[in-house]
Amino acid sequence: MSHKPTITDSxxxxxxxxxxxxxxxxxxxxxxxxxxxxxxxxEQSLYSYLVSFVFFTGIGLASVFMVMFHHITKxxxxxVVRRIPETFGGNLKWWSLAFLPILGGMTVLYxxxxxxxxxxxxxxxxxxxxxxxxxxxxxxxxxIRQVIYFAIWGYVGHKLYKASVELEKTGDWGITxxxxxISAPAIPLFGLSIAFASFDWLMSLDPHWFxxxxxxxxxxxxxxxxxxxxxxxxxxxxxxxxxxxxIGQVHIYDLGAWLFAFTVxxxxxxxxxxxxxxxxNLPEETLWFYERLEGSWKYIAYGLLLFRFVLPFLTLLxxxxxxxxxxxxxxxxxxxxxHYLEIYWIAMPMLSEHGINFSWIDxxxxxxxxxxxxxxxxxxxxxxxxxxxxxxxxDACLEKTYHQ
Amino acid sequence: xxxxxxxxLYGILAEFKNPKAxxxxxxxxxxxxxxxxxxxxxxxxxxxxKAMNLPKSKLGYIVFGHALLGFSGAxxxxxxxxxxxxxxxxxxxxxxxxxxxxxxxFELTVLLSAFGAVFGMFFLNGLPKLSNPLFEVERFKKATxxxxxxxxxxxxxxxxxxxxxQLFEEAGATHIEEVYEQ
Numbered sequence: 001m002s003h004k005p006t007i008t009d010s011x012x013x014x015x016x017x018x019x020x021x022x023x024x025x026x027x028x029x030x031x032x033x034x035x036x037x038x039x040x041x042x043e044q045s046l047y048s049y050l051v052s053f054v055f056f057t058g059i060g061l062a063s064v065f066m067v068m069f070h071h072i073t074k075x076x077x078x079x080v081v082r083r084i085p086e087t088f089g090g091n092l093k094w095w096s097l098a099f100l101p102i103l104g105g106m107t108v109l110y111x112x113x114x115x116x117x118x119x120x121x122x123x124x125x126x127x128x129x130x131x132x133x134x135x136x137x138x139x140x141x142x143x144i145r146q147v148i149y150f151a152i153w154g155y156v157g158h159k160l161y162k163a164s165v166e167l168e169k170t171g172d173w174g175i176t177x178x179x180x181x182i183s184a185p186a187i188p189l190f191g192l193s194i195a196f197a198s199f200d201w202l203m204s205l206d207p208h209w210f211x212x213x214x215x216x217x218x219x220x221x222x223x224x225x226x227x228x229x230x231x232x233x234x235x236x237x238x239x240x241x242x243x244x245x246x247i248g249q250v251h252i253y254d255l256g257a258w259l260f261a262f263t264v265x266x267x268x269x270x271x272x273x274x275x276x277x278x279x280x281n282l283p284e285e286t287l288w289f290y291e292r293l294e295g296s297w298k299y300i301a302y303g304l305l306l307f308r309f310v311l312p313f314l315t316l317l318x319x320x321x322x323x324x325x326x327x328x329x330x331x332x333x334x335x336x337x338x339h340y341l342e343i344y345w346i347a348m349p350m351l352s353e354h355g356i357n358f359s360w361i362d363x364x365x366x367x368x369x370x371x372x373x374x375x376x377x378x379x380x381x382x383x384x385x386x387x388x389x390x391x392x393x394x395d396a397c398l399e400k401t402y403h404q
Numbered sequence: 405x406x407x408x409x410x411x412x413l414y415g416i417l418a419e420f421k422n423p424k425a426x427x428x429x430x431x432x433x434x435x436x437x438x439x440x441x442x443x444x445x446x447x448x449x450x451x452x453x454k455a456m457n458l459p460k461s462k463l464g465y466i467v468f469g470h471a472l473l474g475f476s477g478a479x480x481x482x483x484x485x486x487x488x489x490x491x492x493x494x495x496x497x498x499x500x501x502x503x504x505x506x507x508x509x510f511e512l513t514v515l516l517s518a519f520g521a522v523f524g525m526f527f528l529n530g531l532p533k534l535s536n537p538l539f540e541v542e543r544f545k546k547a548t549x550x551x552x553x554x555x556x557x558x559x560x561x562x563x564x565x566x567x568x569x570q571l572f573e574e575a576g577a578t579h580i581e582e583v584y585e586q
Contacts, residue, residue: 271506278503281495318464 005398009246011385013378017240020378027371033364038101041361046109047351048361049101051343054201055366056373058222058343059229060095061194063088064157065219066226068183068190071160071176077254079397080247080387083164084233085226090161091376093154098369099146102201106142112350113137113207129284130207137207145200149193156186161380164388171390194219202343205350209288213273220262220269224308225339227259228332235329243386249323250400256322259312259332267309292345295355300345308338340366412585414537415441415557416568417544418577423449426552429575430455433554436571440560444544444553463524470520471513478512479505537585555583 037045063085070078107114117125119134130137159182167175195215203214211217234252238244277285293301312331321327348356388394420426426443433441434457443452486492487499497504526532538544538555547553554577556568565582572580 275503275506281497317468 005395007246007387007398009243011243011246011387011389013242013382013386015382017378017382020375020382023371023375023378025371026367027369027373027375030364030366030368030371032368034361034368037359037361037364038105041359042105043108043351044359045361045365046102046105047347048359048365049369050109050201051340051347051362052365052369053098053102054343054347055340056369057092057095057098058218058339059226060088060092060157060373061153061190062219062222062226064092064153064160065187065190065223067160068156068187071179071183072187074176074180074393076393076396077400078251079391079394080243080251081230081234081255082391083381083385083387084230086161086164086388087377087380089157090380091373092150092157094376095373096150096154098372099150103143103146106139110142110204110207113204114139133207137204142200145196149197152186152189152193156182156190164391165384167391168385168389173392176392191215191219194222202346205347206288208284211273211277211285211288213269213276217269217273220266221339221342224259224262224266225336227255227262228335228339231255231259231328231332232336235325237386246387246398248398248400250402251397252325252328253322253402256316256328259328259335260316260322263309263312263316263335267313270304270309291349291353295353297345297349297355300341300356304338304342304345307334308342413558413565414583414585415555415559415563416565416572417538417541417553417555417581417583418572418575419543419546419579420552420554420576421578423452423552425576426554427451427455429554429572429577432571432575433556437562438556438560438568440563441554441556444538444547444551444555446548446550446552449552461528463521463528466524466527467517467520470516470524474513474516475509477516478509482508535586537583540586541581541583543579543581 034045034049037048066078066085067082067089069075070082102109112118113130113133115125117123118127119131120126121131135141160179163175163179163182167173167179195218198215198218202218203210231252234243234247234255238247274289277289280286291297312335315327315331316322344362351357418429420429423445426445427449430443430452434455441456443449443456445452482505483500486501491499494501543551544553545551554572556563569580
């Protein structure tokens with residue numbers, strides 16, 4: 001074990017790659033089309049935009065989470081893939097600009113609690129339940145909270161990315177201490193800010209409804225799909241002939257194991273939330289699920305059970321399956337699609353109560369935001385090496401083997 | 405203990421200096437074509453299963469079978485109780501109340517899986533085994549402290565005492581001993 005593992009791949013993402021430009025074009029066209037949507041059907045556009053925004057932001061947040069617990073546990077299993085989530089996280093500060101349309105349209109999107117007549121006892125619109133929540137659900141505080149969230153996320157994501165690049169450039173192993181020092185306090189901050197952000201973005205669409213598990217639930221869905229995205233990213237890079245010998249079977253297996261683990265975690269959290277509400281049967285809480293198990297929404301609800309839990313669970317249960325690239329790719333794609341549908345299923349019934357009503361703006365905002373999200377990713381990914389070189393744990397990660 | 409009447413050879417035991425030597429020796433034993441042999445160490449040694457060419461454990465299938473049994477058993481039990489035998493209307497919910505059944509189904513699945521894992525492990529390891537000829541070897545006590553042993557059993561179809569001895573010597577054993585059944 002004394003020999004140093006050698007890296008035979010080129011570690012630089014090709015500078016002349018067409019991928020960023022293609023993504024930028026997809027993103028720009030998508031966002032332009034969405035802008036037309038905003039001009040014609042404002043409410044539908046805001047909902048579509050919110051769903052896609054939450055989808056991509058969730059992946060960015062889960063990325064930073066993964067980097068932080070990788071640092072704080074001094075892990076070595078994921079060093080070769082760590083630059084991918086680091087890059088996602090490093091972009092969060094710019095990504096916050098994508099929230100502006102939601103902020104601009106919040107009186108339309110969140111009109112169930114931003115309408116001032118709801119709080120006026122003399123008005124016919126007066127809503128006792130919402131009025132009681134005024135100290136939290138009011139426009140200035142909402143804006144302040146968003147600033148705090150994005151400040152935390154942008155700062156931590158930026159810091160961790162920068163520290164990692166600096167370690168690569170200088171080879172100073174002392175920087176790993178700095179990484180842990182950032183990560184340790186940032187983990188609880190992230191936990192809280194992600195939970196409250198999910199309350200603000202998704203739960204407050206229906207201000208009567210509440211679920212104390214919603215924060216964990218949002219984390220669980222984002223984290224499960226994050227592993228699927230990681231698997232697809234690695235396969236994508238390798239299909240372009242990049243990092244083919246650096247990211248080995250062992251590392252892909254680990255990602256598969258994470259996907260499997262968080263499939264179970266997701267099912268546990270999502271079902272717990274449902275069961276408690278179903279069993280207690282209080283009108284205030286139950287209505288939310290009632291609406292989502294009605295009409296064509298129920299197909300998504302049962303689809304989540306089957307394709308987000310049962311299928312990945314049974315497919316990835318056997319160890320051999322996590323070694324098979326085709327199986328992993330298939331499961332990862334299914335999970336990513338179901339993740340989008342789940343956010344859609346959470347948000348959209350507020351707009352079209354009686355069934356799924358896909359709009360072209362759903363597609364344009366997804367490709368618009370997705371194009372920009374991944375364009376930003378590849379732009380940053382090009383600037384530095386694709387793996388954190390000079391990391392003290394890199395050799396151990398490259399050497400990793402399984403006994404069977 | 406000391407009579408000569410039933411001195412059947414159980415196997416040949418060899419001690420090695422350290423885990424590395426043991427792993428290398430195991431690989432040599434496999435290479436020589438023996439399959440009825442085992443290694444004994446005070447702590448888990450990395451790479452030993454590969455060197456011993458052990459097949460993948462069948463335990464997973466036993467556990468999965470038990471899980472299925474627990475799953476279907478739980479559903480069958482609750483179906484009998486609340487749909488067939490004694491129907492109770494609980495806040496207007498259907499008798500076949502699938503969401504409410506999930507926790508019990510889950511628990512029974514996990515419980516039987518755990519039983520399957522523990523007792524399946526016993527079964528595959530041939531436990532409980534109250535006595536083993538190796539325990540009569542004074543030196544073998546080191547296996548719980550600082551000894552690394554390989555024992556090729558006489559049951560092995562290729563077993564020939566002198567050849568086994570020679571193999572161990574070539575592999576660098578520090579001590580070789582014949583073990584007899586009592």
